Amino acid sequence: MNRPSVLRSAEALYVLTVAALATTGAVRGTGWPYGVAIALTLPCGLAATVLVYGGYAALKGVGGLLLTATRADGSDAAWLTAATGTLDVALFTAAAVANVLLLERWRTQPGGRVPPWHHPHAARLPPMLIAWWVLVVAALGGNLAYWLRRAVPVRRAFSAEHPEEWAQMGSREQSFPGPEGNRILVWHTVTFILLIAVGGVGAAAIAGKF
Structure with missing residues (x-):
């Protein structure tokens, strides 16, 4: 072969x-x-x-x-x-x-x-482009932290009102429980996608693709 x-x-x-x-x-x-x-x-x-x-x-x-x-x-x-x-x-x-x-x-x-x-061409990667992606990753982390913090009172209320259902949930389901948790998750998803889109557009602009 x-x-x-x-x-x-x-x-x-x-x-x-x-x-x-x-x-x-x-x-x-x-x-x-x-x-x-x-x-x-x-x-x-x-x-x-x-x-x-x-x-x-x-x-x-x-x-x-x-x-x-x-x-x-x-x-x-x-x-x-x-x-x-x-x-x-x-x-x-x-x-x-x-x-x-x-x-x-x-x-x-x-x-x-x-x-x-x-x-040799790897050294030509603009420092500004690296800094931009570091900023985007930091924004994604901040976005996650913000919506998780918004979900804290929702989790507390849900666990108090539905203790049996709460006890049967996995950790992933407990992150955004109930209808209010789903709404927070929708907003989190929307902002997540927007940040990814902004990151790509910004990187293309910095690289001179626009």
């Missing part, structure tokens, strides 16, 4: 392994397969993780306005579990494919045997 065939086989095995890990995590509802998938898909896995987090919030927040997002025992409804599991598998598989494409592009470029982070 020649070298290109071996590389293609290794790439396919890599993507299938990541997809299998994400599927295992989705089916069993355990966290360790996701952790391994994140580690295997770096650097694109970081973006996938952010999208998984934002995707769950969007599905529960928006979908919760039309369908019941939780069961009587406080766990996620079947449609939400299926939707988030499918989204997780798709995103981590896409991250693995993106890594393969990035590696292929690096290998086929002149001077591609030099790691991208050691390439």
Whole structure:
């Protein structure tokens, strides 16, 4: 078997392994397969993780306005579990494919045997662009902290009014319980998406793409 065939086989095995890990995590509802998938898909896995987090919030927040997002025992409804599991598998598989494409592009470029982070052109990344993304990440963290703080009185009221249902909820469901929690989650999702959009537009402007 020649070298290109071996590389293609290794790439396919890599993507299938990541997809299998994400599927295992989705089916069993355990966290360790996701952790391994994140580690295997770096650097694109970081973006996938952010999208998984934002995707769950969007599905529960928006979908919760039309369908019941939780069961009587406080766990996620079947449609939400299926939707988030499918989204997780798709995103981590896409991250693995993106890594393969990035590696292929690096290998086929002149001077591609030099790691991208050691390439002479890497030093040309504008410091302002780095600072911008640091600011965007800080804003995302602040946005999360703000809405979690807004949800504190909602959690307290819900736990006092519905103690049995509260006791049966998982930690994820307890973050934004009840109709008021769903509304907070919707606003959190909207601001999350807006910040991501502003980050991309701002980065493109700084890089001179506009």
